[in-house]
Amino acid sequence: MTTYRFWCGECGFKTPWGTESEAERGHTDHYATRHPGLLLGGQVETAAEAPAAKGMSCVGCTTVAVLGLSFLIIVSACGR
Structure with a gap:
C-alpha cells in the first residue's frame, strides 16, 4: 500500500504518513490554521509503506x- 506525506511550502511542517486523503487533509488543515489566505504549496512524498512500519x-x-x-x-x- 502506498503511503503519502505532504510538506508545507511555507515552513518545515510535514504531515504524518497516511493515505493520500489523510495526508492531504492534514496539509489543508495546517494551511488553514498556520497560513490562512495562502494557496496550498509544498511537496508530496510517497513511499511503498510508511517508514515507521519498516523500522x-x-x-x-x-x-x-x-x-x-x-x-x-x-x-x-x-x-x-
Whole structure:
C-alpha cells in the first residue's frame, strides 16, 4: 500500500504518513490554521509503506528483549 506525506511550502511542517486523503487533509488543515489566505504549496512524498512500519521488525523487537533480559540476569547475578 502506498503511503503519502505532504510538506508545507511555507515552513518545515510535514504531515504524518497516511493515505493520500489523510495526508492531504492534514496539509489543508495546517494551511488553514498556520497560513490562512495562502494557496496550498509544498511537496508530496510517497513511499511503498510508511517508514515507521519498516523500522522495527519482530527480529528487532526480539533482539531488544533478549538483550534487556540478559542485562537483568547479569545485574541480578552481580548483586548476590
